[in-house]
Amino acid sequence: MKKFRFYIDFxxxxxxxxxxxxxxWELCKKSYGYKFYKIAPNNTIIKIDYRTFKNNRDFEDYLALFRDSGWEHISGSKYSGTQYFKRVNENGDTDIFSDTPSKAARYKRLSNMWLTTAISYFPIFIALILTKAINITAFLNPRELYYTPGxxxxxxxxxxxxxxxxxxxxVMRGGVWLFLPVLMVLYLAFAIKAEKHYRKTNVE
Incomplete structure (x- = not known):
């Protein structure tokens, strides 16, 4: 079974x-959607972390640390950021985080990712304006989106x-021109929301 949802709140x-x-229904893979398979009821727990890694060795060391603590990696890669774990040792801890700061830090990493993504689109947007691939004045005067003479x-x-x-x-022309600025605003909103979750979690 597959389901599609979007979360910033872990x-x-x-x-x-x-x-x-x-x-x-137990999660077996997360990519563009959540893929589940049917299971018998059990006492397992799923927890989520957010981390990216520069190389495979660091990623494998990270997974080994969780395995030693009784948690099995369900989904996620060294680049994906979001990492999903399920508890396989019923006598182990019910959380993957040892303290509040480390639990909150995943939101900080998520916020930084969204902020970096938003900023990375800015020079592309400016370049498109300078090369007149985007008509910036059309945002103020929508009539310029119409090309019919007279x-x-x-x-x-x-x-x-x-x-x-x-x-x-x-409308299609305007939609294409609005795509990047809308995307940047959306990513900034995600970054702000994740930052709020970080501050909230850090004081609990």
Whole structure:
């Protein structure tokens, strides 16, 4: 079974995944969606960390540390960031974090990732404006998205026929030009939200 959801709050994501466990569905892979397989009810617990690694050795050492503590790695790679673990030792700890600061730090790493991604798109956006691939004045004057000669001088049915015909194309042009700035704003919002979770978790 596959489900599609998006989370920034790790606690909410863990709660949902563990509710799926209670219903007999265990996470086996997370990429663009959550892939589950049917299991018999058990006492396992799923927990989430957020880390990326520069090389395979550091990643393997990281996984070995969790294995030694009774946690099995379910999904995630050295580049994916989000790492999913399930408890395989029923007598082990019920959490993968030893203290509040380390638990909160995963949100800080997540916030930094979203912020870095947003900033990385900025020079691309500026370059597209400078090369006139994006018409920045069209954001202030949407009429520039319409290319039909003399459109705004037409009246009556001639205007509406031309206007309605070109509007879908104008919307597509504007949508393409808005894609990068919207993406940057969205990533900044994700970074701010993750930062809020970091501060909240760090004081609990």
């Amino acid at each position: 606690e909410k994501e863990e709660k949902w995944l563990n509710q799926m466990l209670i219903q007999g 459109l705004w001088e037409r009246t009556g049915v001639y205007f509406w026929k031309a206007f309605l015909f070109e509007t879908p194309f104008a």
